[in-house]
Amino acid sequence: MQHSPDLLFRALADPSRRALFERLCLEGEQTVGALTAGAGISQPAVSKHLGILKQAGLVLDRHLGRQTHYSAQQRALAPLIDWTGRMNRFWEARFDDLEDLLKRMDQ
Amino acid sequence: MQHSPDLLFRALADPSRRALFERLCLEGEQTVGALTAGAGISQPAVSKHLGILKQAGLVLDRHLGRQTHYSAQQRALAPLIDWTGRMNRFWEARFDDLEDLLKRMDQ
């Protein structure tokens, strides 16, 4: 299940979706109704956002009777973490180069 | 200069902008002309993207004669790293709880 980083970034770009994901991370599994309460948007809007988060692999759904329980899938953040890591690695690498350069200039 | 995480997420949501930022990270400082070559979009489009990246704090610009040199500002990724860290911390915390539970059940 390799969800493209593009889906990830796009899914997290929306504040409503980030808020939903954060609530699932911090408060644990929630039903759509619970998420809608306090979301400030309509229930269909919440459902659509959850659909997008699910497509990005960020949440899982579990049907119980007439409710759907959503939970965060934090592992899905891995590509994002990897990406920032790659970008920062080169930053540090360049820093190291600079240190080497300074050391050599110091001699 | 605390750039809002929202600006960050939105800036990185676009593939063209991520590509520009990646090039600046991996290849170092570049002029707009150099970035436009190989970007697959027009020069004004590149300029607009760079403007958005700059507003998010992800790049710096440096004017030299009639060219503008852009460079990556990797530090600006910090809020993003913090955010993923916070989301994952709770994941691990819950994992620890689960481990504790399993240990207790094991006895």
Next chain:
DNA sequence: CACATTCATAACTCGATGGTTATGAGTTAA
């Protein structure tokens, strides 16, 4: 000075997207 180069901005188009209300499918309760 006249001309070329480099980039940013303006004006515009068009598809994507986030929101809404209406409705239907599925499930529980009376």
Next chain:
DNA sequence: TTAACTCATAACCATCGAGTTATGAATGTG
């Protein structure tokens, strides 16, 4: 069975956003 509840989907609307071309400002060059 009828009614109520929970959620997802459909249909629609308005705005946003990423791209374009045209142009202008600033700088270098003949």
